[in-house]
Amino acid sequence: MTDNDKQTEEKIFDAATDVFLDKGMDGARMQDIANHAGINKALLHYYYRTKDQLFDAVFQMIAKKMLKKFAPVFDENLTLEDKIRFFFREHITFLLENPRLPAFVLNEINRNPERVKKLLKNVDVESLWKKLYEQHKTELDKYNVSEKMLPQLMTSIAAMSVFPFAAKGLIEAILSKTSINFNDYIEERKQFAADFVINAITK
């Protein structure tokens, strides 16, 4: 693959990412992607064959990018409390820089089970959770979280961080009827979410 190939393929991929994030799979138009990339429609098909394949490439990249951001939760060398604080600070900062990701992923995830399967192909959920539990056994016992409650806890943490962005359109509209600004609400949330979760699991 020459340097020029790479440039064009990347230009297409970046343009597609932008358009798909905005319009979703069904709403996106190949012509629109071509315009954004500054090339013509035929080239899209030359590189990616079909719209579905182009979308799949973009989706896998974005969904992986989102999932990867949960990795710090499984890292070692932090107390559970520090880990939770660190997670919300970093994750909400990330979403603030990429506010369209949650709605995009949540939407497309419910449309095509095959794509989700592919996404999780190499993820060993059981052992990740086992590892996490072993790592914090003492603390989780002290709190009141049993191993079989980990899915509830994990999805609650994800929900606290992701939901405000997934529901951005609604929350913005609601907040616009008050004196509160969405970005202030989000800044505040880094701290609030951490306190909330830590308190929730503390007896």
Next chain:
Amino acid sequence: MTDNDKQTEEKIFDAATDVFLDKGMDGARMQDIANHAGINKALLHYYYRTKDQLFDAVFQMIAKKMLKKFAPVFDENLTLEDKIRFFFREHITFLLENPRLPAFVLNEINRNPERVKKLLKNVDVESLWKKLYEQHKTELDKYNVSEKMLPQLMTSIAAMSVFPFAAKGLIEAILSKTSINFNDYIEERKQFAADFVINAITK
């Protein structure tokens, strides 16, 4: 409007609801809606003029249906704790019966600000929150929730209930790699979410 009018218009509306919930605005096809309703395409336009108007009617109905389910939060005559327990029990039961609603609303809400504006036209957010705060002032003071933290608390409660359904496709795929079943996870959540939130705000 005759009885027959009503019947046809309702058949169309119901069919449209079903198809839009599945495919979203962009993915839905008028032909598909007509087939579901057992009539022809031309009749759709006779009753609703355009696809956008038909979609808007469906969206407003569904979004209102979802928002209304938060009403018990503002009802009187329950302690804050009982209110939270009652809310999660009822709300998660409702979402179990209507699992496609969250993803649909969250998706379309980020596409068209005008629709959201229309949806909230007659909602007085400030006074609802003021009312809620006054109602539970003593309890909220005892916990550590100030009035300006209400948006954080409210969105957290919504997140705890709605997120598992909005992310259903992903959570199902993850749980399928363990011995846990999605419906069991959801049943468990009614209790877990209530305990979680109550503990979170308890000093």
Next chain:
DNA sequence: GTCTATAGAAGGATAGAC
């Protein structure tokens, strides 16, 4: 009010020249 038929536009995809 309901149908058939079709206009008219737009979309994804390909052929073929360079």
Next chain:
DNA sequence: GTCTATCCTTCTATAGAC
């Protein structure tokens, strides 16, 4: 590798008969 031109299908929407 990139372009123009175009095919073919599909979609929304309307015209017009009953």
